[in-house]
Amino acid sequence: MMRLENKVALITGGTSGIGEAVAEMFAREGAKVAITGRNESRGHAVMARILKAGGKTIFLRTDVRKAAECQRAVDETQRSFGRLDILFNNAGVFFPQTALECSEEEWDLQIDINLKGTFLMSKYALGPMIAQGGGVIINNSSGWGIVGGDKAVAYCASKGGVVLLTKAMAVDHGRQGIRVNCICPGDVDTPMLPEDARMRGLDWKTYLAGCENRPLGRIGTVDEIAKAVLFLASDDSSFMTGAALVVDGGGTAD
Amino acid sequence: MPLSGRVTEKVALITGAASGIGRATALLFAREGAAVALADLNIDGGQRVVDQITKSGGRAFFEGIDVTRGADCQRLVERAIREFGRIDILFNNAGIIRRATVLELSEDDWDRVMAVNVKSIYLLSREVIPHMRKAGGGTIINTASGWGLTGGARAAVYCASKGAVVLLTKAMAIDHGPQKIRVNCICPGDTDTGMLREEAQQLGEENSRFLAEAAKRPLGRVGTPEEIAQAALYLASDVSSFVTGTALVVDGGGLAGSV
Numbered sequence: 188m189m190r191l192e193n194k195v196a197l198i199t200g201g202t203s204g205i206g207e208a209v210a211e212m213f214a215r216e217g218a219k220v221a222i223t224g225r226n227e228s229r230g231h232a233v234m235a236r237i238l239k240a241g242g243k244t245i246f247l248r249t250d251v252r253k254a255a256e257c258q259r260a261v262d263e264t265q266r267s268f269g270r271l272d273i274l275f276n277n278a279g280v281f282f283p284q285t286a287l288e289c290s291e292e293e294w295d296l297q298i299d300i301n302l303k304g305t306f307l308m309s310k311y312a313l314g315p316m317i318a319q320g321g322g323v324i325i326n327n328s329s330g331w332g333i334v335g336g337d338k339a340v341a342y343c344a345s346k347g348g349v350v351l352l353t354k355a356m357a358v359d360h361g362r363q364g365i366r367v368n369c370i371c372p373g374d375v376d377t378p379m380l381p382e383d384a385r386m387r388g389l390d391w392k393t394y395l396a397g398c399e400n401r402p403l404g405r406i407g408t409v410d411e412i413a414k415a416v417l418f419l420a421s422d423d424s425s426f427m428t429g430a431a432l433v434v435d436g437g438g439t440a441d
Numbered sequence: 442m443p444l445s446g447r448v449t450e451k452v453a454l455i456t457g458a459a460s461g462i463g464r465a466t467a468l469l470f471a472r473e474g475a476a477v478a479l480a481d482l483n484i485d486g487g488q489r490v491v492d493q494i495t496k497s498g499g500r501a502f503f504e505g506i507d508v509t510r511g512a513d514c515q516r517l518v519e520r521a522i523r524e525f526g527r528i529d530i531l532f533n534n535a536g537i538i539r540r541a542t543v544l545e546l547s548e549d550d551w552d553r554v555m556a557v558n559v560k561s562i563y564l565l566s567r568e569v570i571p572h573m574r575k576a577g578g579g580t581i582i583n584t585a586s587g588w589g590l591t592g593g594a595r596a597a598v599y600c601a602s603k604g605a606v607v608l609l610t611k612a613m614a615i616d617h618g619p620q621k622i623r624v625n626c627i628c629p630g631d632t633d634t635g636m637l638r639e640e641a642q643q644l645g646e647e648n649s650r651f652l653a654e655a656a657k658r659p660l661g662r663v664g665t666p667e668e669i670a671q672a673a674l675y676l677a678s679d680v681s682s683f684v685t686g687t688a689l690v691v692d693g694g695g696l697a698g699s700v
Contacts, residue, residue, distance in 0.1 A: 354697035361659025361694045373683070402618025402685055411683035418675050426630075426668035428659055429697025433687040437618050440611040440686025 189217035190421045195268040197221045197260065199251050199308060200278030202229035204377030205327065208409035209275055209416050214242030216417065218273070221264040223249035243268070251278045251304030254311075261311040270319055273420045274312040276305040277327040279345075281379055283338040283387050294341045301345035305352060309367075313360060321364030325419045326353050328369040330435045338387070346371075350431050357429030366428040368419045373435025374398040375407040402437030446474025447678040452525040454478045454517070454569065456508050456561065457535035459486030461634030462584065465666035466532060466673045471499035473674060475530070478521035479503045500525070508535045508561035509553075518568040527576050530677045531569045533562040534584040536602075538636055540643040543597045551598050558602035562609060570617060578621030582676045583610050585626040587692045595644065603628075607688050614686030623685040625676045630692025631655035632664040659694030 196213050200206040201222025210222045214237045222244065224230045230246035237244040245267050249260045264271055279301045282293050305326050316322030331339055332346030350369055357367040374380060384394035398406050415434045418424055433439060453470045457463035459481035467477050471494040479501060481487040487503040494501040504520055506513035521528055536558045539550045562583055573579030588596055589603030606626055614624040631637055641651035655663045672691045675681055690696055 357694045357697040358659050358700055361700075362661050366660075402615050403621075403623075403683065404619055407683040414680040414682075415684070418680065423671040423675065424691075425671075426660065426664040426693050427672070427691050428694040430690040430692075432684075432689065434681075434684050435687075436683050437614045437686040440614045 189215075190417065190423075191273070192217035194218040194272040194420075195221070195264065195270050196273035196275065196420065197223070197264045197271060197308075197312065198275045198277060199223045199249065199304065202226050202233055204379060205372065205375065205409050205412050206275070206277040207233050208413040209277065210244070211237060211240075212410070212413040212417055213273075213420070214240065214244060219243040219268040221245050221247055221260065221267065223247045223251070223260050223278070225250055251308055252299040254307050257304070257307040258311045260308070261315065265315055271312055271315045272322050274308060274322070274324045275327070275416060275420070276308050276324065278304055279327060281339070281342045281383065283383055284340060285338055286340045288338070289341050297341035298345050298348075301342070302348040302352065305349055309356060313365065316365055317360070317363045323420050324356065324365065324367045325416055326367070326369040328353070328371045328431060330371050330373045330433065330439045332369070332371055333431065333433070334439055353431065354429045361428055366424070368424070368427055368430045368432060370412065370415050370419065371431050371433045371435065371439075372412045373401065373407060373438040375409060375412055377409060380406070401435065402440060405436060407434065407436060446472070447674060447680070448530065449474030451475045451529040451677075452478065452521065452527050453530035453532060453677065454480070454521050454528050454565075455532040455534060456480045456565065457584075458490060458503070459483035461636060462629065462632060462666045462669045462673075463532070463534040464490050465670040466534065467501070468494065469667065469670040469674055470530070470677065471497075471501060473678075476500035476525045478517065478525065478528075480506050480508065480517050481535070482507060508565065509556035511564050514561070514564045514568050518565070518572070522572060528569050528572050529576070529579050531565060531579070531581045532584075532673055532677070533565055533581065535561055536584055536636075538596070538599045538640060538643070540595045540599075540640050541597065542595050545595070546598055554598045555602050555605075558599075559605045559609065562606065566613065570622060573622050574620045579623075580677055581613065581622065581624045582673050583624070583626040585610070585628045585688060587628050587630045587690065587696050589626070589628055590688065590690070591696060610688065611686045618685055623676075623681070625681070625684060625687050625689060627669060627672050627676070628688050628690045628692065628696075629669045630658060630664060630695040632666060632669055634666055637663065657700060658692065659697060659700055662693060664691065664693060
């Protein structure tokens with residue numbers, strides 16, 4: 188049984204990592220998926236794979252920092268697929284920096300993509316969702332939206348903002364049939380991880396050993412995070428809103 | 442039984458299974474392919490759940506036990522192993538409530554609530570974990586509450602017990618993660634169960650007024666036992682394979698903030 192039959196989902200940052208895995212899983216579960224990203228060639232590659240597997244998808248080159256582009260992504264999704272049921276705000280960037288090391292431009296970039304992008308996409312997606320009587324928004328926060336981490340000031344600030352933006356929107360739009368939740372992944376096998384190791388000047392083995400130091404003794408897979416997003420997107424979570432679903436192998440349990 | 446169920450071929454042990462969330466979870470897990478070992482003090486109710494499951498082709502048994510007694514817990518686990526050969530999922534769901542401030546609460550009521558809501562988790566986990574470890578893993582789900590994360594009026598011992606459940610969950614997740622045992626809890630908001638009506642009675646409030654108050658949350662309604670059961674299924678099945686030590690809030694937005 189497919190769990191998202193006849194649903195339309197819009198996924199930001201859908202060209203790699205968690206967003207890519209969610210796009211493919213949602214398509215397998217019967218949803219029509221619009222994916223956004225800034226990298227056109229990666230976007231077309233993901234789109235081609237979904238189409239080849241028999242799914243329905245479009246790629247929309249979008250910079251979530253720009254209101255007009257967010258509005259266009261929502262409009263194009265509706266024009267192509269007729270409605271919008273699920274928004275996964277996933278686009279995110281990360282630079283490992285203390286407050287002393289983080290430039291103002293780097294601060295703005297992380298806050299604007301991770302947090303303001305979530306606001307802008309939600310702002311334009313809520314209209315059609317409310318008009319059709321309901322919808323689901325899932326935001327990608329982080330374990331570092333709940334506890335602090337070393338050299339991650341802007342990232343922690345943005346992800347903490349995402350957790351509380353999630354709760355505030357859940358309060359505002361619950362009565363309109365909109366559920367708003369976020370996931371808080373721990374370290375996951377995405378391109379962001381080796382990139383972080385490189386920027387921190389750590390060799391991969393040392394870095395990975397640090398990531399694996401959690402109760403389950405390993406990092407997560409993108410599919411494991413996608414399954415949490417699927418749970419929140421589907422009717423199985425019909426009484427959940429305003430929640431932060433932690434998927435981190437126990438990393439924040441202690 | 443469905444071959445493609447989400448907990449096919451798994452064995453689940455569920456306490457507080459005669460009614461409410463426990464009953465809904467037993468029915469859902471059985472529908473999703475699990476064999477279920479059920480426990481409750483309420484023998485008639487428990488037997489009825491078993492009958493319903495076996496009539497639709499599922500595998501289930503019921504044991505009338507008091508989860509606050511170590512010997513009872515041992516008996517339940519031994520029977521599950523004897524009849525089903527293994528235990529993959531433990532759902533520590535049995536719970537009671539006393540709506541009272543510390544001034545109103547008797548010592549006996551304090552002890553009873555703590556024993557049913559908290560000590561039972563320790564007693565059963567102690568029996569089940571060795572079997573899970575031998576089998577190479579397992580998953581434990583505890584029923585905490587929204588009131589395990591924030592306080593509530595005239596609910597002192599209930600809050601204390603559910604707060605303990607949340608942190609016991611995290612501590613056990615740390616201890617048993619290396620043995621591939623995942624431990625999580627659910628924090629339901631007000632759910633349409635017998636316990637909710639009993640609360641109204643304990644507070645001397647009219648049922649309809651109490652329920653209207655309980656519905657005051659972003660989704661504008663109380664939850665159904667089936668909706669909480671779906672959360673338990675998520676945590677019990679392999680789709681949550683990277684989830685441990687968490688408190689899954691399922692409360693219609695009750696804790697998200699004031700409406």
